[in-house]
Amino acid sequence: MSLSKVSLVRYEEPYRSVKKAILDCNGFQDLPANARVFIKPNVVYWTKACEFPKWGVITTSRVIEDVVLLLKERGIADITIGEGMVGDPEDTETPEHAFKSLGYHALHQRYGVKYINVMKRPFKKVKLDGGITLNFNADILESDFLINIPVLKAHNQTVVSLGLKNLKGAIDNPSRKKCHNANPDQDLHYHIARLADPMPPMLTIIDGIYSLERGPGFDGKMRRSNLLIASRDILAADKVGAKVLGYDPEMVPHLNKAQAKVRRPTDLSDLEVVGENIDQVSSDHEYDFPYVSDNNGEMPRALAKQGLKGIFYRKFDDTMCSYCSSLNGVILTAIRQAWQGKPWNNIEILTGKVMKPSPGMEATVLVGQCMYAKNKDHPDIQQLFAAKGCPPEPQGIVDALNGAGISVDHSLFQHIETLPGFYMERYRDNPDFDEEFFQIK
Helix, strand or coil, X not given: CCCEEEEEEECCCCXXXXXHHHHHCCCCCCCCCCCEEXXXXXXXXXXXXXXXXXXXXXXXXXXHHHHHHHHHHCCCCEEEEEECCCCCCXXXXXXXXXXXXXXXXXXXXXXXXXXXXXXXXXXXEEECCCCCEEEEEHHHHHCCEEEECCEEEEECCCEEECHHHHHHHHECHHHHHHHCCCCHHHCHHHHHCCCCCCCCCEEEEEEEEEEEEXXXXXXXXXXXXXXXEEECCHXXXXXXXXXXXXXXXXXXXXXXXXXXXXXXXCCCCCEEEEECCHXXXXXXXCCCCCEEEECCEEEEHHHHHHCCCCEEECCCCCXXXXXXXXXXXXXXXXXXXXXXXXXXXXXXXXXXXXXXXXXCCCEEEEECHHHHHHHCCCCCCCCEEEECECCECHHHHHHHHHHHXXXXXXXXXXXXXXXXXXXHCCCCCCCCCCHHHHCCC
């Protein structure tokens, strides 16, 4: 078996570093001049309400523009940038604001690049290996060549989020929710391992100018890493990316499943790394927020250190889809702020699709329609408070928490979009974290 080539390059300057990463892995080999090229960045989140930290969360516009320049040099005229952001699929204003703020509109004016909101475009039903069916964006499937540009990040549900995981942004909302199903034999990792199967010829460029611990969102820890990883083999790129983040590929469930599916080894023996030495540039990135559990409660360690007692905020699992998980941070923030030093009376909060109520709890809060449908009649629930909906409405969450005895500040939920701004203060005035990487000059 021939070895897949992966380039591992230090990012030192615009254009030249991206060009080296692509050339070192023969990334544009066999790319015809008349190809329809689709660029898939990672724009995991956006808000119009405030400035928020994007480093390690969103693909840098710097890398996007450099890729466009290199394509134009090869005579490529038909270039589309497309992303399907997490959020209300009927909300067109937020994606448009994101695309313009990130400079995609400038790329359109300057180079004729098209940019699309995947959620407002046609989808095609695709049957994948293992009998699962997902709806993929038609534009990406009908392109001649895909350039997949994820961010170098650790992820609290999937250990890492790299090339394979980034393709989840190319499927529609029902398919995304289906990926988080409760079937352990066809779980989230099983689905992610198959997302690349229907794709056209692909080049993966992992943007590691910034990397992220405890991703995928703005509440993780951001680092300036100055690395680029590129390969025509998405699995090879992800294996190197995982190793750079401090994880052997077999430690990542979806990579394990992807390797088993095509009968490839779990180590790096099936690939050739060109450029930097992995061991010299890798660094450990925690993928999850640690939880603690004892008779006083279950919760993130940060809340336990604050002294909270009497609350059992069960550790979320991979059946909680992106739409409920996007509310997880604000719920925990509200609980933290509601703490007045007096233990709550054994309140448990359940999320996802598989959790079950525990006997002996005085009150149980069910977050999301899936959890409500599963447990609304469970005999171990003494008092039920539900935030229904898919995802639940903010006011429904407030009512459920207040009913259970946690008096949260409703204004937090009225202004959810401003919450990311608080995390910005960690990085403000730090020269390593430059907003210009997300701008097109």
